[in-house]
Amino acid sequence: MSERPNVRIVALLCRWCSYAGADLAGVSRMKYAANVLPIKVPCSARVDPQLVLKAFSEGADGVLLAGCHPGDCHYLKGNYKALRRFQLLKKFTSQMGIEDDRLRLEWISASEGSRYADVVNDMTTKVAKLGRLNWRREIAIEA
Amino acid sequence: MKIGVYICHCGTNIAGVVDVAKVVEFAATLPNVAVARDYKYMCSEPGQNLIGEDIRHLGLDGVVVAACSPTMHEPTFQTALSRAGANPYMLQMASIREHVSWVTSDPVEATEKAKKLVEAAISRVSLQEPLEKRRIPVKQSVLVVGGGIAGIEAALKCADAGKKVYLVEKEPSIGGHMAMFDKTFPTLDCSQCILTPKMVEVVRNENIELLDYSEVREISVHVGDFKVSIVRKPRYVDSSKCTGCAVCSTKCPGKAPDEFNLGMSKRKAIYVPFPQAVPLKAVIDRESCLYFQKNICKVCVKFCSADAIDFEQKPEELELGVGAVILATGFKPFDARRVSEYGYGKLPNVITSLEFERMTSASGPTAGKIVLKDGREPESVAIVHCVGSRNVNYNVYCSKICCMQSLKHAHLLKEHLPGVAVYDFFIDMRAAGKGYEEFYKRVMGEGTIMVRGRPAYITDVPSKPEEKGKLVLVAEDTVLSTVMRYPVDMVVLSVGLEAGEDAKELAHTFTCSRTADGFFLERHPKLAPVSTPTAGVFIAGASQGPKDIPESVAQAGAAAAEALAMMGKGYFELEPYVARIDEDLCSGCGICLDLCAYNALERIPETGLTRVVEALCQGCGACVAACPSNALDLDGFKNNQIMAELEGILA
Numbered sequence: 001m002s003e004r005p006n007v008r009i010v011a012l013l014c015r016w017c018s019y020a021g022a023d024l025a026g027v028s029r030m031k032y033a034a035n036v037l038p039i040k041v042p043c044s045a046r047v048d049p050q051l052v053l054k055a056f057s058e059g060a061d062g063v064l065l066a067g068c069h070p071g072d073c074h075y076l077k078g079n080y081k082a083l084r085r086f087q088l089l090k091k092f093t094s095q096m097g098i099e100d101d102r103l104r105l106e107w108i109s110a111s112e113g114s115r116y117a118d119v120v121n122d123m124t125t126k127v128a129k130l131g132r133l134n135w136r137r138e139i140a141i142e143a
Numbered sequence: 144m145k146i147g148v149y150i151c152h153c154g155t156n157i158a159g160v161v162d163v164a165k166v167v168e169f170a171a172t173l174p175n176v177a178v179a180r181d182y183k184y185m186c187s188e189p190g191q192n193l194i195g196e197d198i199r200h201l202g203l204d205g206v207v208v209a210a211c212s213p214t215m216h217e218p219t220f221q222t223a224l225s226r227a228g229a230n231p232y233m234l235q236m237a238s239i240r241e242h243v244s245w246v247t248s249d250p251v252e253a254t255e256k257a258k259k260l261v262e263a264a265i266s267r268v269s270l271q272e273p274l275e276k277r278r279i280p281v282k283q284s285v286l287v288v289g290g291g292i293a294g295i296e297a298a299l300k301c302a303d304a305g306k307k308v309y310l311v312e313k314e315p316s317i318g319g320h321m322a323m324f325d326k327t328f329p330t331l332d333c334s335q336c337i338l339t340p341k342m343v344e345v346v347r348n349e350n351i352e353l354l355d356y357s358e359v360r361e362i363s364v365h366v367g368d369f370k371v372s373i374v375r376k377p378r379y380v381d382s383s384k385c386t387g388c389a390v391c392s393t394k395c396p397g398k399a400p401d402e403f404n405l406g407m408s409k410r411k412a413i414y415v416p417f418p419q420a421v422p423l424k425a426v427i428d429r430e431s432c433l434y435f436q437k438n439i440c441k442v443c444v445k446f447c448s449a450d451a452i453d454f455e456q457k458p459e460e461l462e463l464g465v466g467a468v469i470l471a472t473g474f475k476p477f478d479a480r481r482v483s484e485y486g487y488g489k490l491p492n493v494i495t496s497l498e499f500e501r502m503t504s505a506s507g508p509t510a511g512k513i514v515l516k517d518g519r520e521p522e523s524v525a526i527v528h529c530v531g532s533r534n535v536n537y538n539v540y541c542s543k544i545c546c547m548q549s550l551k552h553a554h555l556l557k558e559h560l561p562g563v564a565v566y567d568f569f570i571d572m573r574a575a576g577k578g579y580e581e582f583y584k585r586v587m588g589e590g591t592i593m594v595r596g597r598p599a600y601i602t603d604v605p606s607k608p609e610e611k612g613k614l615v616l617v618a619e620d621t622v623l624s625t626v627m628r629y630p631v632d633m634v635v636l637s638v639g640l641e642a643g644e645d646a647k648e649l650a651h652t653f654t655c656s657r658t659a660d661g662f663f664l665e666r667h668p669k670l671a672p673v674s675t676p677t678a679g680v681f682i683a684g685a686s687q688g689p690k691d692i693p694e695s696v697a698q699a700g701a702a703a704a705e706a707l708a709m710m711g712k713g714y715f716e717l718e719p720y721v722a723r724i725d726e727d728l729c730s731g732c733g734i735c736l737d738l739c740a741y742n743a744l745e746r747i748p749e750t751g752l753t754r755v756v757e758a759l760c761q762g763c764g765a766c767v768a769a770c771p772s773n774a775l776d777l778d779g780f781k782n783n784q785i786m787a788e789l790e791g792i793l794a
Contacts, residue, residue, distance in 0.1 A: 010792065022241070023238075026242055026246050042764050043765065045764060085769075
């Protein structure tokens with residue numbers, strides 16, 4: 001990438017599929033934007049909406065939530081639970097003025113290293129276009 | 144809190160991109176960090192000793208190792224902590240290789256990202272708590288799914304070690320694809336002759352319970368004790384009485400295409416799948432049986448001297464408890480109809496490699512004669528490699544066995560029909576394996592004409608008189624750079640291997656993953672090639688990817704060894720990640736109860752509140768994220784720990 005966008009994106013990755021997919025991107029030496037910071041969670045269903053809001057309030061400009069493909073969840077149906085929660089959370093964040101591209105849910109399997117790299121690059125480009133979120137500062141001003 | 148931070152160079156894997164010295168310098172400035180060091184290879188013995196020494200001398204109570212992915216070396220460093228007397232769960236790894244140095248081109252960016260990941264790990268580890276692994280006893284029995292050569296081999300190995308084995312096969316006989324082959328490459332062993340002794344041993348072995356004509360319906364995945372529900376389909380023949388004499392079959396008037404001969408011949412409605420079938424018992428196919436279709440006939444009942452026919456048989460459900468599972472469900476041959484330009488299914492003398500196998504088999508539909516549909520012997524035959532493989536329109540992968548299979552067929556053609564002209568169309572000749580290249584040389588010496596090129600299409604429309612009544616392959620000979628027309632009598636399409644039809648469902652049932660091409664995914668491609676992410680579930684044979692018989696057998700042995708090692712240990716150590724409930728905060732709303740996929744949450748009758756059944760909890764955390772009272776939390780992935788990690792990563 002020629003320009004170096006100064007945004008930070010937190011990726012909450014399920015340990016069975018998406019974290020392993022990210023590992024594979026590494027093993028395969030796929031280069032992608034350094035803006036995405038990974039955090040391992042046991043399952044996408046572990047992601048409490050509070051954690052996403054915490055990330056935004058700590059200064060994240062985007063949050064990527066990634067889990068196993070539907071039907072492939074290590075814990076049977078955790079990803080469906082994550083999906084339902086995500087849709088509700090998305091309504092909330094949009095009401096809070098957080099743009100659509102800043103919060104994203106993706107299914108990335110352990111064999112999809114290139115997909116992880118693509119998602120990271122795509123999200124970085126889109127979030128960079130929106131610029132910094134500065135949510136913490138905005139909350140502070142309003143309060 | 145005293146934290147030790149260790150940054151690994153991993154040779155130049157990390158240090159070649161990340162400025163390790165800067166990361167160490169940065170880490171040393173962070174709160175609670177008592178010591179920050181770097182080392183060339185942290186996973187080496189001296190590297191691990193560095194941690195141990197510091198724990199003992201500096202009294203560290205938390206350790207951060209910034210190195211490869213935790214998937215790789217977390218157990219290594221956990222052991223290092225244990226050995227030094229610290230709790231292994233006071234470790235947090237920062238993956239600065241897979242997630243930083245290997246994926247970031249710019250060294251400045253990489254160093255900055257590494258710093259953030261290290262800071263996150265330090266911030267997290269300061270809130271981590273000592274945890275103990277849970278020990279779960281492992282049942283001393285194995286379920287093997289699939290009765291092909293891989294499944295048979297795995298079952299025999301486990302049974303020989305004295306373990307109880309349940310071998311489930313969905314077809315009426317075990318044997319799989321290997322039973323259908325005539326010869327095996329490169330030794331030209333008779334496939335049946337080397338397979339049948341093993342098949343017979345399956346029924347003879349006291350430790351093996353063969354569940355033929357059965358399918359796995361459901362499994363509840365509890366490590367060490369899988370509860371499996373199996374459905375045994377009705378044979379309509381009492382296996383305990385049937386002697387396999389097949390008199391019923393000779394008298395039966397119902398007919399249907401013979402699956403074992405790929406529909407090239409007919410079988411009866413009551414039949415023994417093939418002469419060497421195991422178990423050697425008859426089975427009734429409802430679809431072609433006159434009794435089931437029209438309520439007449441019952442000829443089989445009249446002629447069965449063993450009184451074994453039982454039209455009233457119902458599907459039988461079995462419940463098993465096993466300690467380990469080996470999936471050996473094999474492959475499905477590529478459907479040649481999909482390559483419409485080769486005319487399979489329309490041009491009568493275009494056949495598949497598997498059909499050719501049945502044709503050359505003495506027990507096959509032509510009793511071992513290679514003949515055209517009109518009964519004549521072919522004067523010229525073309526063999527086409529890579530049908531459905533190495534092609535972006537179908538499967539991009541190489542099916543691995545087709546080159547050798549094609550060479551074997553070329554040899555068999557010359558053996559059966561000495562004057563026949565054989566054209567072998569290949570893209571690249573892949574004869575890697577013991578004795579394989581030698582076999583290739585041998586076949587070339589026998590006069591097979593090798594054409595380097597993939598046929599564009601096959602037609603029966605002649606463009607010159609000598610093509611009349613022939614099949615014409617139009618192909619570029621890439622050595623000559625010329626498009627040529629090759630008129631022949633018969634074409635054998637060497638079809639590739641695809642993941643089995645039920646692979647998706649099986650992967651779902653056993654909670655293991657699949658690669659993009661549909662085959663089962665191994666836990667690590669090099670170091671855990673027969674394990675899956677689900678502890679206690681192993682894979683073997685072509686269900687993991689295209690492979691030949693020797694490789695399938697080797698893999699089956701490896702899977703058996705893994706299962707035996709697990710059972711031999713007697714217990715399984717389960718990660719200590721379980722949900723905890725704070726009864727003071729729980730309101731008894733019950734939202735969590737329905738979310739748990741493992742019934743690990745239950746209502747306490749006296750109080751109406753909820754409690755966690757620790758033995759059943761798998762640690763996914765679905766309940767934790769849903770609890771509106773924040774009463775639930777997950778050991779090892781607590782809210783405050785993840786939040787601390789977020790603070791660190793975004794600091």
